[in-house]
Amino acid sequence: xxxxxxxxxxxxxxxxxxxxxxxxxxxxxxxxxxxxxxxxxxxxxxxxxxxxxxxxxxxxxxxxxxxxxxxxxxxxxxxxxxxxxxxxxxxxxxxxxxxxxxxxxxxxxxxxxxxxxxxxxxxxxxxxxxxxxxxxxxxxxxxxxxxxxxxxxxxxxxxxxxxxxxxxxxxxxxxxxxxxxxxxxxxxxxxxxxxxxxxxxxxxxxxxxxxxxxxxxxxxxxxxxxxxxxxxxxxxxxxxxxxxxxxxxxxxxxxxxxxxxxxxxxxxxxxxxxxxxxxxxxxxxxxxxxxxxxxxxxxxxxxxxxxxxxxxxxxxxxxxxxxxxxxxxxxxxxxxxxxxxxxxxxxxxxxxxxxxxxxxxxxxxxxxxxxxxxxxxxxxxxxxxxxxxxxxxxxxxxxxxxxxxxxxxxxxxxxxxxxxxxxxxxxxxxxxxxxxxxxxxxxxxxxxxxxxxxxxxxxxxxxxxxxxxxxxxxxxxxxxxx
Amino acid sequence: xxxxxxxxxxxxxxxxxxxxxxxxxxxxxxxxxxxxxxxxxxxxxxxxxxxxxxxxxxxxxxxxxxxxxxxxxxxxxxxxxxxxxxxxxxxxxxxxxxxxxxxxxxxxxxxxxxxxxxxxxxxxxxxxxxxxxxxxxxxxxxxxxxxxxxxxxxxxxxxxxxxxxxxxxxxxxxxxxxxxxxxxxxxxxxxxxxxxxxxxxxxxxxxxxxxxxxxxxxxxxxxxxxxxxxxxxxxxxxxxxxxxxxxxxxxxxxxxxxxxxxxxxxxxxxxxxxxxxxxxxxxxxxxxxxxxxxxxxxxxxxxxxxxxxxxxxxxxxxxxxxxxxxxxxxxxxxxxxxxxxxxxxxxxxxxxxxxxxxxxxxxxxxxxxxxxxxxxxxxxxxxxxxxxxxxxxxxxxxxxxxxxxxxxxxxxxxxxxxxxxxxxxxxxxxxxxxxxxxxxxxxxxxxxxxxxxxx
Numbered sequence: 001x002x003x004x005x006x007x008x009x010x011x012x013x014x015x016x017x018x019x020x021x022x023x024x025x026x027x028x029x030x031x032x033x034x035x036x037x038x039x040x041x042x043x044x045x046x047x048x049x050x051x052x053x054x055x056x057x058x059x060x061x062x063x064x065x066x067x068x069x070x071x072x073x074x075x076x077x078x079x080x081x082x083x084x085x086x087x088x089x090x091x092x093x094x095x096x097x098x099x100x101x102x103x104x105x106x107x108x109x110x111x112x113x114x115x116x117x118x119x120x121x122x123x124x125x126x127x128x129x130x131x132x133x134x135x136x137x138x139x140x141x142x143x144x145x146x147x148x149x150x151x152x153x154x155x156x157x158x159x160x161x162x163x164x165x166x167x168x169x170x171x172x173x174x175x176x177x178x179x180x181x182x183x184x185x186x187x188x189x190x191x192x193x194x195x196x197x198x199x200x201x202x203x204x205x206x207x208x209x210x211x212x213x214x215x216x217x218x219x220x221x222x223x224x225x226x227x228x229x230x231x232x233x234x235x236x237x238x239x240x241x242x243x244x245x246x247x248x249x250x251x252x253x254x255x256x257x258x259x260x261x262x263x264x265x266x267x268x269x270x271x272x273x274x275x276x277x278x279x280x281x282x283x284x285x286x287x288x289x290x291x292x293x294x295x296x297x298x299x300x301x302x303x304x305x306x307x308x309x310x311x312x313x314x315x316x317x318x319x320x321x322x323x324x325x326x327x328x329x330x331x332x333x334x335x336x337x338x339x340x341x342x343x344x345x346x347x348x349x350x351x352x353x354x355x356x357x358x359x360x361x362x363x364x365x366x367x368x369x370x371x372x373x374x375x376x377x378x379x380x381x382x383x384x385x386x387x388x389x390x391x392x393x394x395x396x397x398x399x400x401x402x403x404x405x406x407x408x409x410x411x412x413x414x415x416x417x418x419x420x421x422x423x424x425x426x427x428x429x430x431x432x433x434x435x436x437x438x439x440x441x442x443x444x445x446x447x448x449x450x451x452x453x454x455x456x457x458x459x460x461x462x463x464x465x466x467x468x469x470x471x472x473x474x475x476x477x478x479x480x481x482x
Numbered sequence: 483x484x485x486x487x488x489x490x491x492x493x494x495x496x497x498x499x500x501x502x503x504x505x506x507x508x509x510x511x512x513x514x515x516x517x518x519x520x521x522x523x524x525x526x527x528x529x530x531x532x533x534x535x536x537x538x539x540x541x542x543x544x545x546x547x548x549x550x551x552x553x554x555x556x557x558x559x560x561x562x563x564x565x566x567x568x569x570x571x572x573x574x575x576x577x578x579x580x581x582x583x584x585x586x587x588x589x590x591x592x593x594x595x596x597x598x599x600x601x602x603x604x605x606x607x608x609x610x611x612x613x614x615x616x617x618x619x620x621x622x623x624x625x626x627x628x629x630x631x632x633x634x635x636x637x638x639x640x641x642x643x644x645x646x647x648x649x650x651x652x653x654x655x656x657x658x659x660x661x662x663x664x665x666x667x668x669x670x671x672x673x674x675x676x677x678x679x680x681x682x683x684x685x686x687x688x689x690x691x692x693x694x695x696x697x698x699x700x701x702x703x704x705x706x707x708x709x710x711x712x713x714x715x716x717x718x719x720x721x722x723x724x725x726x727x728x729x730x731x732x733x734x735x736x737x738x739x740x741x742x743x744x745x746x747x748x749x750x751x752x753x754x755x756x757x758x759x760x761x762x763x764x765x766x767x768x769x770x771x772x773x774x775x776x777x778x779x780x781x782x783x784x785x786x787x788x789x790x791x792x793x794x795x796x797x798x799x800x801x802x803x804x805x806x807x808x809x810x811x812x813x814x815x816x817x818x819x820x821x822x823x824x825x826x827x828x829x830x831x832x833x834x835x836x837x838x839x840x841x842x843x844x845x846x847x848x849x850x851x852x853x854x855x856x857x858x859x860x861x862x863x864x865x866x867x868x869x870x871x872x873x874x875x876x877x878x879x880x881x882x883x884x885x886x887x888x889x890x891x892x893x894x895x896x897x898x899x900x901x902x903x904x905x906x907x908x909x910x911x912x913x914x915x916x917x918x919x920x921x922x923x924x925x926x927x928x929x930x931x932x933x934x935x936x937x
Contacts, residue, residue, distance in 0.1 A: 048586075053758070054823075058593045060586035063567035064579075067550070076538075081547040084569040097493070097547045133589040156759050192759050192871065201760065201871045243876070245899060245935035246728035276538075278645045278681055280688065356548060395865045395878070399645070399681055399690040402895050404865035404878035426867040426876040426897045429937070478867070478876040478897025480933040482729050 008124055009179040012167045016042055016068070016086040023171045026091055030072055030099040031173050037073040037336075038099070039172040040091070041313065043355040047164030048128060052140040054156070069355035070098040073337060077101050082356045118317030121301060121308045122209035124181030128163035130213045136161060139216055139223075146220075147191060147227040151235055156192035161185070163212045170315035178315035184306065184462060185212045186450065189226050193234035202234030203408070206449035210304045226449075233390065233409050236421050243410065243425035243479025249385035250427065250472045251378055251413065255446035256391055258367050258465030261296055262454065263394040263403040264431040265289070269323050270349070270361040270456075271334040273398050275342050280401035280431065284329050290435035292327040293371050300348055300364035306450040307365035307464035314350035314359055321347045323366075324435075335361040353459035363454060367466030371441025375469040378440045380416035386477055387411045387418055388427070404428045404478075426478035434475055442469030493547060493619040495531055500656045501668035504529060507576070508660040511555045514580045516662065520557035520587070522598050524661035524797070527553050531654050533619050537628035538647030540636065545621070557583045561592040595822035598796075603818075603828055604665045605793035605800070612785045613671035615699045616654055624650045627706040631678040634710030638680075641721065642714050645681030645690060650706065665797045673788060674700040678710045680717035689723075689894070691716035691862070695919065698788050716861075723894035726883055726936045732857035733898055733932040734850070734884070737915050739860050740840075741922040743929075746868045746875070746902055747772065748835060751811055753820020755870055762873035762903060766811045772906035775842050778806040782836040789921055795833030803829065805838065809907075839923040844914035850928055852887035853911060858934050859884050860898065873902040879934075893936070900932040 013019065023040055030038040044066040051059040067084035068091055079101025081094040140159050147157045166182040186207025193200050204226040215223045252260060265281070273279030281289060290296075300309045300318030309318040314336045322330045334342075335350030338361055351362035379387060387410060394405030404426050411418040447466035454463040504527045515523035529551040536544045556565045557580065564586030566579045631648035653673045660666040677694035693712035695704035704712075735743045749755055750763040751771075763771055782800035784790050793799050796818040804812050816824065817832030845853070864878035876899040883890045900908075913926035 050586075050590075056591040056593055058563065058590055058596070059565075060563070060590050061565040061567065062582040062586055064575075065567075065569045067569060077542055078544045079546075080544060081549075083549045084551060085549070085571055094547075101542075101545050133585070137589050137591075158758070194759070199759070199762075199871050201869075243899075245897070245933045247935075247937045276645060277643065278688075278690070356550060358544065358546065393866070397690060397864065399688040400894065401687075402864070402878070402880075404867075404897070406865055406867045406876070423872065423874045424867065424869050424876065425874075425899060426865055426878055428865075428878045428895055428897050428935075430895060433937070474937070476895065476897060476935050476937045478878070478899050478933075478935045480876075480899045480901070482933045482935070 005124060005179060005181065008167060008181050009169060012042060012044055012169055015044055018088060018091060022088050022091065026095045027171065027173050030095050033099045035072045035074045035099055037173055039071045039170065039314070041069040041355050042169040043067060043167065045164060045166045045354065047162065049160060049162040050136050050140060051158065051160040052144050053158045055144055057137045057140050065354060067355040068094060070094040071358070072098040072101050074101055076341060078337070078358065080358050116317050118310060119301070121303050121310045121318065122183055125183070126165045127183035127185050127210065128212045130211055131216060135216065139220065143220060143223055143227060146224055147189060147231060150228060150231045151193065153193045153195050153235060153238070154191050154231060155194045158190045159188070161187045161212065161215065168313065170313065172315065176315040178311050180311050183209050185210065187215050187223055187226065189230045191230045191234050193238055195238045198238045200234045200237035202230040202232070202237070204230040205451040208304045208306045208450040209308060237409065240421040240423050242481040243422040244386065244477055245479045245482045247474050247476050249382045250475045250477065251382060251385065251387045252470050252472065253387065253389035254442065254444045254469050255466060256448040257388060258448060258467040259391050259394050259405055261368055261467060262363060262366050262465050263396040263405055264434055265296060265324065266363050266366045267396050268398045268401060268431065269332050271332045271338040271344070272361050274332045275338045279398050281329060287329055288327050289329045290324050290327045291438040293441040294324055294327050294435060294438055295369045296324040296366065297322050297369065298333055298349065298363055298366045302365055305365050305447065305464050306452065306462045307363070309348065309364055312348045312350045313352045314346065316346045316348040316350060318364060319348040333361050333363060335359055351461050353461055357459045360457060362456065362461055363463050365447065365464030365466065367447060368468065370443050370445035370468045373440045373442050375442040375444045378442055378469050378471045379413060379418065381440065381471065382413040383415060385413045386422070387413050401431045402428065403431070422479065427475055428478060429475045434472055437473035438470050439473050440471035444468050493533060495616060495619065496529070496654050496656055500529060501658060501670060504656055504658040505666060505668055507553065508658050508666065510576050511553060511580060512660060512662050514576055515555060515557050518580050518584050520559055520584065522558040522662050523555060524598060525553065525555045526657060526659045528655060528657040532651060533621065533624065534649055534651035535624040535628045536647055536649040537632040539644040540629065540633055542625055542628065543647060553579055555579055555583050557587050558597050559587045561594055561596045562587045562590045563596045564590060595819055598661050598663055599798050599818045599828060601663050603798045604663060605667065605797060608667060608792045609783055611783060611790045611792065613698045613788060613790065615672050617700060619652060624652065627676060630706040631676060631710040634707040635678050635680045635714045638711055638714030639718050641682050641684055641718060643681045643683050646679040648678035648710060649676070651675045659797060661797060667793060667797065671788060672698050674703050676703050676706055676709045678713035680713040682717035682721050684721045686722045689717050689720040691720060698786060720880065720892050720894065723892040726893055726896065726934065728935045730931050731934050732854045732928060732930055733934065734854055734857065734859045734926055734928045736859060736861045737913065737917045737924060737926045739863055740924045740927045741920060742863055743927055744922055744924065746870060747906055748805070748815060750870050750902070751814050752831070753814060753816040753824060756814060757820050757823035760871050762870060763811070767814060769811060770809050771811055772806060772809040773909040774809045776806060776809055776909060777804060777841040778838050779804045779841050780835055780838050784837050787837055789836045791836055794830045796828065798828045798830045798832065800830040800836060835921060837923065838921055840912060842912045844925055845911050847913035847915040847926055850911045850913045850926065851884060854884055854928055855887055857884050858893060858898065859889065875900050875902050875905060896934050896936045898932045898934055905929050905932065
């Protein structure tokens with residue numbers, strides 16, 4: 001642990017009015033109640049947000065969320081208590097509550113994980129520190145003027161920036177004693193374009209685990225690109241025609257379209273689904289689940305990415321896990337609890353929204369690796385179909401596998417060429433059908449710009465997705481033009 | 483084992499004085515804001531305690547105890563606004579939190595629409611809405627309820643497989659809201675809930691469904707075995723779906739999915755959507771936007787309902803409204819800020835609506851199905867594909883194919899699409915099978931025609 005990390009850890013403990021001895025003593029008292037595993041998660045999250053609307057920087061907010069979550073595990077049972085009161089008395093009470101799950105006594109102690117060296121993938125500390133409030137306000141106003149100047153049809157612009165620092169300390173009876181200091185920033189530009197009686201919106205955002213001033217450098221170069229993109233999207237859609245309905249070939253553009261993988265295969269490969277046999281992928285390791293062109297990985301170890309984690313919320317170092325290799329199912333994503341119960345090892349995918357939520361297996365950055373096709377050839381190969389480049393999100397029922405995702409920018413493909421933009425519509429399918437009907441994978445791999453939040457069991461966590469241009473031979477397009 | 487274990491195993495719920503205690507914190511926050519130079523301020527403090535027990539495969543899986551308190555303070559300095567939120571409950575936090583809000587207000591721009599509500603709009607009468615029915619936590623009873631719901635699900639049919647299990651929970655919340663105009667209101671409510679999920683398996687694949695109920699009175703929650711059976715029944719009936727042909731058909735939203743058909747209509751006439759020019763219903767006041775046969779009336783003060791309230795999030799009193807009358811927009815839904823932006827007056831809708839009842843001539847549900855003859859009955863929706871700006875609507879759906887007015891077979895993995903404007907005008911009937919579990923009281927709703935896409 002570097003000096004600054006050690007200092008940051010110490011500061012967190014002091015803020016919580018706790019000492020290392022308090023942690024050790026409470027965990028050992030819990031273990032005396034014959035449970036398998038005890039874990040403390042102490043968190044302090046500080047975030048600030050600024051928003052411009054109607055030409056004014058009218059909204060600003062600052063928030064602090066802090067507390068401790070205590071987990072006691074006995075076999076398949078979990079006792080959990082959390083409080084946002086931070087002191088020894090409150091910690092002791094939470095520990096006692098949580099350990100009361102141990103009604104029948106346990107004896108399967110969790111093994112001490114091997115101490116794996118890991119890399120810090122982002123600098124700790126407050127990511128907003130390098131920027132004054134004056135700078136933030138000036139940035140929003142200038143960007144507003146710039147965005148409005150791009151096209152006379154833009155009638156509304158809203159822009160927000162947000163920065164947070166999340167410090168977490170994980171202390172467990174299995175010897176885990178890890179600390180992480182996670183920055184996260186994002187910027188979002190949303191515009192409304194109007195022409196005659198048509199109104200359309202466009203949105204572009206980006207973010208990650210880096211300093212907020214990244215958006216400010218070079219005279220706001222990257223954020224101006226975002227503004228151009230939001231405006232282009234809104235204005236393009238002013239000419240959109242109804243989307244087609246029915247099953248047809250669909251080409252998904254690079255980057256954010258990886259939300260397809262996130263929904264179609266990602267959730268079904270989270271370890272709780274495997275343990276509980278609630279996924280359509282359960283028990284299918286080694287079997288072909290996708291076209292041989294598909295290799296899908298979950299990778300927490302990319303520097304500065306929104307979904308990256310130096311350590312997960314159980315103190316396990318972030319990892320790169322191959323989920324599907326050349327179409328064959330290779331692995332699931334595990335947290336400690338589900339891994340222990342199934343004889344697996346945690347893959348560093350144990351995540352929680354905050355101290356107030358139970359850890360469950362979650363994705364980090366999930367993406368499909370590049371293939372060999374020229375993206376232009378992929379579009380050229382379609383006689384009649386749809387090209388989708390932007391999405392608002394998706395959802396999945398992991399047991400049936402049925403998933404949907406909503407496009408926000410899409411075009412008709414006619415005779416190998418993109419023609420009219422179409423209204424937003426839902427795409428839906430089953431992973432088997434869709435993943436096996438991927439017939440072309442492009443060479444243009446891209447990660448999303450860092451805007452994804454994944455929701456599961458009511459908990460939201462930041463994630464990344466990515467993919468090259470791909471062609472899906474058959475998927476149901478939910479337009480109105482039957 | 484420590485000596486105090488046995489005693490502190492008991493879960494401490496709110497005592498009688500919680501509202502007084504939280505009110506004192508609100509007043510401290512407001513006083514601190516004044517001291518630091520705020521011209522106006524508002525503050526909210528909430529405290530909630532909850533216990534949730536879940537069971538899976540006929541055994542207890544999780545017991546979760548939650549206790550949380552949070553403050554929120556908003557300050558106004560010359561119509562500039564700053565907000566700070568914290569879950570740090572120490573005394574020093576009051577000063578720090580106000581400082582943070584003030585520092586933000588120093589940098590934001592003045593907006594003449596900012597500020598507290600006009601004093602004469604603030605609620606002054608507070609009925610006892612009877613939303614708080616606290617009772618001591620009986621952890622053994624919660625365990626029995628969760629186990630019974632889980633066991634009933636599993637025993638319902640051999641095709642039911644263990645899945646995510648069932649749960650029983652109890653929550654107590656006290657929230658106090660106040661502002662520098664002297665407004666102060668404490669609200670206490672309880673929520674008791676039970677839920678179950680079911681996974682059904684057949685040769686053609688797996689289907690899941692769930693059931694839940696919640697109420698502020700423990701004894702009014704549907705029983706654990708009913709919940710368990712209902713979840714199982716719903717999953718089983720979805721097994722072995724068949725594809726249908728892509729086309730344009732009548733679509734009936736069953737009474738449980740009907741609220742998600744209606745809620746975009748309310749979103750489209752809400753202040754925030756309107757002043758941002760993000761609604762397909764801009765300038766729609768007093769115009770026809772839906773079928774003549776539909777009225778939506780809001781009743782904010784129904785007793786013993788979790789959604790009821792005396793005042794909105796700004797402290798403005800809530801009143802009964804006919805929101806949609808015979809398909810015509812009778813009022814927008816406005817909070818203090820959005821009303822000022824639109825040069826209108828607040829309707830007491832900061833934070834949304836309360837209890838909204840569909841008022842119409844209801845048709846017996848069997849007759850409505852007969853009237854529909856052939857089409858899709860939607861019982862489950864997935865994904866949010868509503869674009870309020872354009873009214874474009876596209877959503878993943880599952881349900882049943884209706885042939886000759888009767889259920890023929892389950893349908894899965896389809897999308898239903900249209901435009902909200904066409905859909906609301908195209909509503910041709912309301913079933914008499916009304917339910918009232920959440921915000922809406924509604925029966926099934928039949929839409930004359932939507933595009934259904936299938937594989």
